[in-house]
Amino acid sequence: MPLSDSPVFLLLPRWPMLAGFGLFSLLGSVFFLGHNSGVPVAQPIAFNHAKHISSGMGCTDCHTGAQSQARATLPALAACLACHESPLTESAEEQKIRTLAAAGKELEWIQLTPVPAHVYFSHRRHVELAKLECSACHGPMEKAVVPPQRPFRLLTMDACIECHQKSRAKTDCNDCHR
Amino acid sequence: MSFEINRRDYLRFAAGGALGAATSGVSLRGLSRLNAALASEEVIVPGGPENWVPSLCSLCPAACGLRVRTIGPRAVRIQGSSFHPVSHGGLCPKGLAGLQVVYHPDRLRAPLRNVGSRKSPRWREISWEEAISTVAARLRRLRGAGQAHQVVWIDRPERNLWSRLVRRFLAAYGSPNYLTMPSGLDAIQTAVYLQQGVTQPVAYDLEGTRYLLSFGVNLLEGWGSPTAVMRAFGRWRDAAAGRRTKFVQIEPRFSMTAARADEWVALRPGTDAAMALGIAYVLITEGLYDAAFVRDHTFGFEDWRDAAGRTHMGFRSLVLSEYRLNDVAVMTGVPAETILRLAREFGQNRPAVAVGDHQTSTLPGHPYAAMAVHSLNALSGSLDTPGGVVLQAELPLKEEEIPPAGKNSWPRLDETPEHHFPGHHLARLPRAILSRKPYPVEAVLLHDVNPVFSLPNGEVFRQSFQEVPFIASFTSFMDETSSLADLVLPAPTGLERWQEAASPPAFPYAVESISPPVIAARHRTRHPGDILLEIAKFLGGQVGAALPFENVEAYLRHRVGDLFAAQTCSVYSTRLDEAWNRLVERSGWWAPTYSTADELWEQMKERGGWWEPTYYYGEWERTARTPSRRFEFYSQTLARWASSRPDFARAVGLEPGDDRLFLPHQPPTVEAPPGYPLLLMPIEVLPLAGGEGGHLPYLQQIAGQHLFATWESWLEIHPETARKLGIRDGDRVSVESPRGRAQVRARLYAGARPEVVHLPLGYGHTEGSRWGRRGVNPMALLDERYDPVAGLAQTSGTHVKVYRS
């Protein structure tokens, strides 16, 4: 019998996961958490969410895809410059925008709450169609005066499922996993 | 009839590709690799704002309409545009592989100067300023020295706005040498000229055809506009349409086209003319031809008497005396009953069309055979009728006068020799270069062409280019011809640039597509048009005045002004609007969606282009411009030309004064030289149609699917022939012709004729992409032979021997 057909061979690839099948869901959630609970996130600018919101702006003014696309998107430098082309304050952080622009560089925001590559998440579906508040997943972001280093809420699969079950949304594997 | 497949059959059927897997198996090495898989790595695909933008496919001359999905600055998906009148939302596999062109790792990244020699080039990256000034200064110097005519431009055979721009440039500059690559349609086009007296591109209204006889035309493997043909094929077989067009493929090999045809007729190689005339024999003897059409619109069917009172043989006499059914059966190897049945079907179904003679998209057939096939169209009365053979409608563009630059009577360098019917064939260029006659060549400019690789006499091109003092090439990838250049000027690929395309080959309607860039040009590439315009500005004077455009966009916009001025036609639209426009136009109205040239321009950019959806059939003055103003079975055009050239008859192999010289007839087939018992016929597969696409992994994977051959050339050989030679499926074998030898894997194929072997075109690059270098280029083995009428390359008589290596 060729080696490739032996049962041992079949067990070998990824055997730790198979051996720990009983612990599978636990392992799974640990891996899942790994995505957004690791290194503290340092953003290029100490952006003040609270100040922008209190000045009358809404979330989707900068995260423009949140209602219409799968991805909410992080604003490009051009979006900041629309208001901050000339100084509005004496903030050194604000000055960074124009310094970057003068150097022809882009703002390299770091996504605080990424979903794993094997998950398809559509903002449009949750925000526009299911009418979820942004804070349902992102927590009290509108009160943050400095960019949070870690997400307010950990987006685990359990958290998704809990909400889906409560609101009787679909829980088919392939409605989220891709 | 049910289509039964049992499980065992199915596994055999599906597992062919895994044949190698069974023998190679999985080793311990494989296991350790698998263990490495435990550390899985995720590929993160970046997101961004999504957009869908119109564009054009640049992988073949058909230029199908695209919708391209962009995510931020990236193009991530190519789909067909349902507005486009050629493709109607469909695409072929080549078009879908377009993103692998854009993001290809082996693209040229900056202008290159050869600082080594022609034989062993060494490339140095230079700036665009240096590149442009080098070309421009060279052109200025040559022009100043009265050597403008010694500049040669080689381009693709398309007739579009780009070709008009280049021709205008050359005319103002003072060179007659705008040369183009050959097309597989050249033989048919020659027949149309000899029998109808027109030079307009021939086209076929395939969707309306009821019965189609294809003489070796690879209809489903890259001919004409592949998507348009496939769409027509789908419609022929649409059960909802309630009728089915019958499509018969006549050729020696069981090609994919033959496999999908309603019937395949296995023909002895090179006997297409006899086959067509055998069918004509039955049509004539059984009275199945369109007698009224033949009487009113043709010349030379019956025997006739010329002004001097001499009697000439007519088509009927020739066919009845020399192409009797049983004789044709012997010549072609096709049973007489089959010929009889095909002829009856052809005669009883209207519109019935015959198309041929043809080898591949780049290798034309034989003019006499093409005349024989085209004569069938006259017998069935299918000229300029719905569902028949038509002439491609032309764009209503203004032809501006260009003042002649200096002495304008220099002959072109690709002219066929005296004993060939006047024509232009690129294959003639090397001889002119090497002999320095009628004048030497000082500079060659290449645009997106690779004659060294894609012509049967590529090796002669290579030698002759060693002698040319200056060569520059506009291309996106390094190739065999560009590697001989002094300067390589990298072009952006289709999606990164302004694109434009006119009607694709064999498509009846006048079409002009335009598309802006979808994404920014990658690397240090620049649009060849912008470079040309910059050079024109540098040269100044008459050249600058002839091309006063800021850039390609401005030029295209100027030409759209012409289209607007024509006050006809419409912007690409949905099928429903299209039907409405046709209806309105037929009743003599024109209902444009635009009122200014600017509006037209904006709409064309958005919708993809502009076209004339109506074809005006039966305009006889336009269709037949021969001396008799009729379709000529007996070509008086050829006869008049030959009257002062006694050597023509000898070249054809007939006596001077023989009427068959000017009538379609079976040319002699090539005898096998001793020691070379097999015939080699190159084949074209759709993924590598036109011999292009070998640099794209998507296409390499599927190119030989009928034999599960991937990523390599294969030699198709009949199982019995292979057995006699001691060759098993998958063996490495040598194919040797008097011109060269190649090593390749033999694949036993029941669809290969016992005395014929086949090699696919498009493999065996020696330059450029890492993926294009696999396999062998059959062109290096093919005979360099030219037909005696038009001087078209004839490679179908190449004989080889095959042995295990």
Place this chain on the structure above:
Amino acid sequence: MPRWGMVIDLAKCTACQACVVACESENNVPCVSPEEAGRGRILSWINLLPEVEGEYPRVSMRLMPVPCLHCDSPPCILVCPVGATGLSPEGFVRQTFARCIGCRYCTNACPYTRRVFNWYRPEFPGEFQQALNPDVSVRPKGVVEKCTLCHHRLLKAREEARAANRPLAEGDYVPACVEVCPAGAMYFGDLNDPASTVAELSRSPRSFRLLEELGTKPKVNYLSEGEWSGEERKEA
């Protein structure tokens, strides 16, 4: 509840393989190395399967594009030890790539050989990675993958329809292979809707399903050349 299915008209198919490339490009299917390709390890989710029969000059070739048939009784899902594959309520034979442990029981269980295994880390040489579709993941090494009927397109189409406050219409959701077919030989839609094109065509006397006798109940229907073949036309 819709039951998504496909009809492939073999009389109209030109064997061009546009469906194959469309699928690879839509679903981030990597091209394996030439050596691996030679071992039959090409990862395509849909293949054109040829079979040559007969002897010259009486040769025929059967050519069928075969995606995952999304059986109603799929043998492949029964053998998965970790529940990575299953039948979704709308009839998709789904594969949750992140959950797959690479045991390849399913690849053996599928009688149609429509599941492929990632033997190596997927590679996108040069800048090919730029062309990846963000709607679809890239499956890592050691995972079995297969046709999803472009399920991500359904999610998008549904969103689109809901945002416009209208029901999902026929043609809103089609997989990439069906969409591109230049000959219009592929149809897609809801088999549960008796008025849909696919339901109508699947009732045609020309309709058959591959290896139906295995009891797999495939949702991909083929239309044979049947009474439309040249042979029969000749006899008529």
